Each structure stands twice: as C-alpha cells, then as structure tokens.
Amino acid sequence: MDVAVIGGSVAGLQAALTLGRARRQVVVFDDDRARNRAASHVHNFLGAEDLAPGELLAAGRRQAAAYGVEFREVRVEDAVVDDDGLVVGGERVRAVVLATGLWDELPDVPGVADGWGQSVVACPHCHGWEVRDQPLVQLGMRGAPDRSVARALLLSRWSNDVVLCTDGDELTDAQLDRLSVAGVKVRTERVAKVTAPQVTLASGEVLAPGRLFVVVRQHQQSDLAERLGCQVADGAVVADEGGRTTVPGVYAVGTTTAPALLAIGAAGHASTAAVAVHSDLLELDLGGGW
Ligand SMILES: Cc1cc2nc3c(=O)[nH]c(=O)nc-3n(C[C@H](O)[C@H](O)[C@H](O)COP(=O)(O)OP(=O)(O)OC[C@H]3O[C@@H](n4cnc5c(N)ncnc54)[C@H](O)[C@@H]3O)c2cc1C
Numbered sequence: 001m002d003v004a005v006i007g008g009s010v011a012g013l014q015a016a017l018t019l020g021r022a023r024r025q026v027v028v029f030d031d032d033r034a035r036n037r038a039a040s041h042v043h044n045f046l047g048a049e050d051l052a053p054g055e056l057l058a059a060g061r062r063q064a065a066a067y068g069v070e071f072r073e074v075r076v077e078d079a080v081v082d083d084d085g086l087v088v089g090g091e092r093v094r095a096v097v098l099a100t101g102l103w104d105e106l107p108d109v110p111g112v113a114d115g116w117g118q119s120v121v122a123c124p125h126c127h128g129w130e131v132r133d134q135p136l137v138q139l140g141m142r143g144a145p146d147r148s149v150a151r152a153l154l155l156s157r158w159s160n161d162v163v164l165c166t167d168g169d170e171l172t173d174a175q176l177d178r179l180s181v182a183g184v185k186v187r188t189e190r191v192a193k194v195t196a197p198q199v200t201l202a203s204g205e206v207l208a209p210g211r212l213f214v215v216v217r218q219h220q221q222s223d224l225a226e227r228l229g230c231q232v233a234d235g236a237v238v239a240d241e242g243g244r245t246t247v248p249g250v251y252a253v254g255t256t257t258a259p260a261l262l263a264i265g266a267a268g269h270a271s272t273a274a275v276a277v278h279s280d281l282l283e284l285d286l287g288g289g290w
Pocket of ligand 1: 031
C-alpha cells in the first residue's frame with residue numbers, strides 16, 4: 001500500500017481521490033465523526049449547497065472507490081514510524097496523510113449541546129444566510145472576551161438585531177465602542193441555560209433568537225500527529241503548503257493543520273497536499289529520499 005489516509009471527511013476523501021487518480025494504492029481509515037455531521041447542509045461548498053454532510057461524503061467515497069481507494073471503517077489508535085516506513089492500523093505504507101480534523105468545545109452553559117448543528121451553530125459564513133435579518137444572539141465563551149466580541153462583530157453583517165451575551169465577562173470601553181458602531185447590543189450577566197435557540201439569563205429574562213451562534217474552542221480529534229513525533233503548535237499540526245509535517249512521510253491536510261478552513265478550503269488544501277505526496281513518492285520511486 002502506498003498511502004494511508006487517516007480521516008475520511010472532506011479533506012481525507014479529496015486526498016484519497018487525487019492520489020487514487022494518480023494510480024497510488026490508497027487506504028482510508030475513518031470512524032465517522034466528520035465535524036459538521038450534526039448539520040443539515042454543507043453551505044458555501046460550490047456544487048454541494050443542497051447536500052447534507054453525509055450525502056457529500058457518501059458521494060466522495062463512491063467516487064474515490066472508483067479509482068481503487070480502499071476503506072476501513074475503524075478508528076486508528078496508533079501509527080508507528082520505523083526504518084522501513086510506517087505502519088498504520090496494522091498495514092505497512094510508504095506515507096501517511098493525517099486528515100483527522102477537529103472537535104468543538106462548546107460554552108459551558110446547560111443546554112447548549114442539545115441544539116448543536118441545528119439551532120445552535122458557530123459559523124455565520126456556514127449558517128448566517130438562512131437567518132439573515134432575524135434577531136440573533138451571539139453567546140460568548142466565558143474567559144475569552146476578545147473572541148466573543150470578534151464573533152459578534154462578524155455576525156452583525158448578517159442582521160442588525162444582534163445581542164452579544166458575554167456570560168459574565170466585562171468588556172473594555174474600546175470593545176463596547178466597536179460593538180456600538182456595529183449596532184450590537186451587549187448583555188454581560190451570566191447565562192443560566194439554553195433551550196435552543198432560546199437563552200435564559202440569570203435574571204430569568206429570555207432572549208429568543210432565530211438561531212443561536214456560539215463561540216467554540218477547537219481541539220484535535222486525534223493525537224496521532226504527536227505520537228508520530230510531528231510538531232503541533234497552537235492546536236494545529238505544523239505543515240508546509242504541501243502538507244509536509246516535520247516527520248518525513250507524514251502529511252497533514254485540511255483543518256488538522258489549518259483549523260479555520262471551511263469545508264471546501266479543507267478539500268482544496270488536501271488536493272494540493274496529495275499532489276505533493278505523489279511527487280515525493282515519485283522521488284522515492286526514482287531512488288531518492290524524503
Ligand atoms: C456544526 C458545524 C457545521 C458546519 N457547517 C459547515 C458548512 O455549512 N460549510 C462549511 O464549509 N463548513 C462547515 N463546517 C466546518 C466543516 O465541518 C469543516 O471545515 C470540515 O469538516 C473540515 O473537514 P476535515 O476533513 O478537515 O475534518 P473533519 O470533518 O473534522 O473530519 C475528520 C475525520 O477524521 C476522522 N478521524 C479522526 N481521528 C481518527 C482516527 N484516529 N482514526 C480514524 N478516523 C479518524 C473522523 O471520524 C472524521 O471523519 C461546520 C462545522 C460545524 C462544527
């Protein structure tokens with residue numbers, strides 16, 4: 001086997017498709033936890049606006065399989081680098097593509113997780129259009145007021161009725177001025193609970209937005225990069241434009257290395273990286289090294 005791709009969401013499947021079409025033997029390992037799996041649609045992905053995340057991935061699997069890509073529906077718990085290359089999921093391969101993605105830590109407020117992906121979302125670029133001009137609430141992440149303010153300012157371009165709930169964080173005068181210019185109203189009291197998408201403040205007052213936007217903290221879904229010895233900085237696997245990590249033969253693609261990417265960006269990065277994987281393997285085919 002030439003390449004093991006770990007993670008079969010948009011980035012991993014795109015890498016597999018590109019490598020399969022380059023006549024590389026590819027196996028994709030995936031345990032079905034695509035980050036947007038709770039959402040109804042993949043928005044902002046040209047040609048896929050009508051598709052649910054699962055439908056897009058099913059089409060991707062079908063298309064990659066047509067070029068000989070193999071699939072293993074299992075979680076990879078370990079991967080090993082040795083003098084002869086790499087062993088992943090018990091299979092010896094020449095290169096590994098980490099497409100293991102991220103998971104989202106939600107604000108610590110009761111009820112937030114219940115509506116996640118539907119009436120509770122994070123990204124206005126993905127889910128703002130559908131609720132444009134409606135009353136919207138941006139729930140901040142307690143202890144991260146800069147990020148809460150930045151997200152509320154972003155959201156204000158989709159509606160002129162945005163309330164930022166800081167959940168107990170006080171804001172500076174400069175922050176309040178910027179929010180005021182953008183027309184964002186601010187509530188700094190603690191949030192008692194969310195009954196998605198409604199927000200109940202500690203006072204008992206209920207805010208009823210069309211959709212609740214929340215600030216999230218992102219974490220790697222897998223520690224395989226660290227186990228393989230790759231450098232990880234600020235929660236992202238360090239890689240160059242071709243996805244090359246600090247360990248020869250190990251590549252990182254999509255949100256694994258660039259957390260802010262939307263789905264089509266993750267796929268685009270994976271395509272570029274797969275071309276680099278193929279070129280690097282060609283050098284090995286010709287007797288060169290990594
Ligand atoms: C609720 C929500 C809605 C979103 N909506 C949109 C949208 O409308 N439009 C948009 O562009 N973006 C959207 N996004 C962002 C989008 O989900 C990401 O940009 C995209 O999923 C990144 O793809 P990825 O392939 O990099 O990683 P992921 O989608 O995170 O996929 C990682 C894959 O790796 C697998 N995996 C991880 N570790 C292992 C392991 N050890 N062994 C085997 N498999 C493993 C997981 O099961 C998963 O399938 C949304 C995000 C969220 C949270």
